[in-house]
Amino acid sequence: MRSFIFIPIAIVICLIQSTIVQYISIGRAVPDLILILICNIGLFRGENAMWYGFGTGFFVDLYTTKGFGYNILVNTAIGWLLGYFSNYLYKEKIIAQSITLLFTAWIHDLIIAIPKGQFSFYTFYSRILPSSLYTVVVGIILFFLFRKIDREGE
Numbered sequence: 795m796r797s798f799i800f801i802p803i804a805i806v807i808c809l810i811q812s813t814i815v816q817y818i819s820i821g822r823a824v825p826d827l828i829l830i831l832i833c834n835i836g837l838f839r840g841e842n843a844m845w846y847g848f849g850t851g852f853f854v855d856l857y858t859t860k861g862f863g864y865n866i867l868v869n870t871a872i873g874w875l876l877g878y879f880s881n882y883l884y885k886e887k888i889i890a891q892s893i894t895l896l897f898t899a900w901i902h903d904l905i906i907a908i909p910k911g912q913f914s915f916y917t918f919y920s921r922i923l924p925s926s927l928y929t930v931v932v933g934i935i936l937f938f939l940f941r942k943i944d945r946e947g948e
Contacts, residue, residue, distance in 0.1 A: 854869070
């Protein structure tokens, strides 16, 4: 039952990501709330992250006009990687969770940028790095919130 506690949270996060997040951007940096959720589930729920990645990717693909299925593939792959390696990752300290989220954000953004031919060092330093750092800052706050919700659901 505890695994399903994040389904309504995932729906709300997808709605917030698609509507409100662009208003809290700093320059071109936008936090990726969906990636934060997938990373949290990957760290603490293991293999469930792949299914949350699929569901959130499907939702993102529904409201974007760029190639249906691409976000499904990327988010599912990120969820699978996090779920697969969750037993090998140190996840008890917030700094370890933040580092995992940072690398996950880099991998996610690189998977999206490289096939589209949009990757360059300028893109990395002007878009990917600031967005990843912003995602980590917001992620620290949301990780505490998710842990509190998870503990109350026990």
